Amino acid sequence: MIHREKKFNSVRIQPGLGEEKFEMTFNRLQQAVFLRDCKTVKTLTERMVMDGVDLFEILNQGLIPGMLEASERFRRGEFFIPELLMSSRALKIGLSILRPLIQEIRENVLGRVVIGTVKFDLHDIGKNLVIILLEGNGFEIIDIGVDVSPEKFVKAVEKNRAQILAMSSLLTSTMSWMKSTIELVHASGMNGLVKTMVGGAPVTSIFARNIGADAYCREATSAPALAKRLLGIEANGQTSFVK
Amino acid sequence: MIIENVIKECQIKGRKNPKLLILGCAVMEQELRQFQNGQTEFKFFDYGLHRTPENMAKSLQTEIDRASEGDYDGVVLGYGLCSNGIVGVQSQNKPLIIPRIHDCITLFLGSPESYREQSAKHPGTYYLTPGWIEKGQTPISKYESYAQSYDEETARWVLHEEMKNYTRIAFIDTGVYPLELEPYRKIAHQNAEFLGINYEELPGSPLLFKELVCGPWGKDFLIVEKGQSIQQEMFLDL
Numbered sequence: 359m360i361h362r363e364k365k366f367n368s369v370r371i372q373p374g375l376g377e378e379k380f381e382m383t384f385n386r387l388q389q390a391v392f393l394r395d396c397k398t399v400k401t402l403t404e405r406m407v408m409d410g411v412d413l414f415e416i417l418n419q420g421l422i423p424g425m426l427e428a429s430e431r432f433r434r435g436e437f438f439i440p441e442l443l444m445s446s447r448a449l450k451i452g453l454s455i456l457r458p459l460i461q462e463i464r465e466n467v468l469g470r471v472v473i474g475t476v477k478f479d480l481h482d483i484g485k486n487l488v489i490i491l492l493e494g495n496g497f498e499i500i501d502i503g504v505d506v507s508p509e510k511f512v513k514a515v516e517k518n519r520a521q522i523l524a525m526s527s528l529l530t531s532t533m534s535w536m537k538s539t540i541e542l543v544h545a546s547g548m549n550g551l552v553k554t555m556v557g558g559a560p561v562t563s564i565f566a567r568n569i570g571a572d573a574y575c576r577e578a579t580s581a582p583a584l585a586k587r588l589l590g591i592e593a594n595g596q597t598s599f600v601k
Numbered sequence: 602m603i604i605e606n607v608i609k610e611c612q613i614k615g616r617k618n619p620k621l622l623i624l625g626c627a628v629m630e631q632e633l634r635q636f637q638n639g640q641t642e643f644k645f646f647d648y649g650l651h652r653t654p655e656n657m658a659k660s661l662q663t664e665i666d667r668a669s670e671g672d673y674d675g676v677v678l679g680y681g682l683c684s685n686g687i688v689g690v691q692s693q694n695k696p697l698i699i700p701r702i703h704d705c706i707t708l709f710l711g712s713p714e715s716y717r718e719q720s721a722k723h724p725g726t727y728y729l730t731p732g733w734i735e736k737g738q739t740p741i742s743k744y745e746s747y748a749q750s751y752d753e754e755t756a757r758w759v760l761h762e763e764m765k766n767y768t769r770i771a772f773i774d775t776g777v778y779p780l781e782l783e784p785y786r787k788i789a790h791q792n793a794e795f796l797g798i799n800y801e802e803l804p805g806s807p808l809l810f811k812e813l814v815c816g817p818w819g820k821d822f823l824i825v826e827k828g829q830s831i832q833q834e835m836f837l838d839l
Contacts, residue, residue: 433653433655434653434655435652435653435655435656438652439759439763440747440750440751440755440756440759443758443759443762443763444751444755444759477724478720478721478724479724480724480725480766480767481766482766483762483763504766505724505725528684529684529703529704530682530684530685530703530833530836530837531703531704531716531720533837534837534838559654559684559685560684560685560833562685562833564833564834565833565837
């Protein structure tokens with residue numbers, strides 16, 4: 359773990375460092391995530407932490423925009439799976455430095471999230487990226503894996519008293535399991551206790567609304583902001599709907 | 602009713618069978634071409650469109666727009682919903698005929714029921730067909746392309762992350778390659794060994810390919826009227 363000299367989380371600019379220099383460092387950190395450069399992500403994140411830069415600014419102005427850019431390129435067909443995975447790996451390294459420090463400030467977790475890929479679907483690259491992002495932001499994650507039945511989702515929510523149930527699907531043929539799961543949540547009387555969040559490449563906002571999801575996550579990087587809003591915690595940068 | 606329109610249209614033109622333009626994915630070229638009749642025209646697209654659904658719609662739309670001036674009675678898509686790759690596509694002046702399926706594995710297996718049965722039994726299946734091996738991607742070819750851009754360790758890591766939940770390679774014999782099937786079978790087998798997962802052969806069926814080219818486009822097909830665009834909801838049973 360890195361020790362910060364001061365734990366002023368509100369400190370943004372250190373004496374001697376101009377605004378411009380900070381902008382440059384944020385840009386460099388974004389670039390490093392985007393260009394899959396784990397070593398630079400590590401060095402820059404550590405240096406920024408030591409310099410006393412606000413942890414959430416490192417996260418929201420450096421690491422996350424870098425990942426968002428990589429995801430957008432993937433969507434446009436300019437990046438492929440290797441690039442996406444390697445950027446996720448770089449992001450994870452940055453977040454692993456921030457997480458213990460964020461926990462120190464927060465003491466409590468923001469909320470508990472049960473997450474999984476729906477029944478008959480084994481795709482987990484997107485889901486795992488959402489996990490990295492939510493954990494990095496201070497959520498506690500219960501990852502119940504892939505090919506998860508509605509019953510298993512509901513049981514995990516009950517057992518862990520999760521406030522959010524997050525589901526991923528990468529196939530149009532498995533998306534309807536999100537509907538079955540949400541229906542089971544309602545039938546189990548947990549409707550008011552847990553919020554549902556859905557996402558995955560083929561999932562659209564129309565589909566999410568039609569099946570009664572509480573939130574639709576268009577891209578993994580918007581998951582933390584959406585999850586915070588679902589729990590009534592102030593968050594900016596939300597790009598998808600919350601009911 | 603729309604099918605009747607297609608048939609009426611071609612009767613007006615004095616044709617026995619409708620003149621169709623079939624836009625298909627290169628992985629099923631042989632399976633479709635075996636049912637070619639005099640009137641039908643084919644155009645096949647690169648498998649690479651799958652990786653970017655947005656590009657798939659653009660490429661198909663360009664070709665459909667080009668076909669609007671031709672005297673076709675309809676345009677048939679040799680594509681399923683393909684991760685929403687065909688969403689938004691429309692034809693201004695011809696009906697679009699599309700198999701009502703999620704992806705082409707259903708076509709190779711011959712029915713939505715058999716695809717559902719296979720996915721329920723083995724959700725972690727990587728399907729291969731001769732066309733897929735030739736024109737599409739296999740785990741080995743993916744690895745080779747990753748290894749061209751990145752070092753061996755990274756390429757292995759990426760492939761592992763991508764494929765770790767797969768438990769089976771299923772080689773579908775669609776019956777179009779009676780003589781040359783062996784080399785493809787061997788490659789499918791090698792892929793299973795490469796990943797250290799099970800290998801299985803599944804019998805394919807020509808039925809949906811035949812219906813796609815020759816009609817009558819029954820319950821497994823959608824007819825989208827001219828001017829109407831393809832939507833995801835048309836494919837979902839909610």
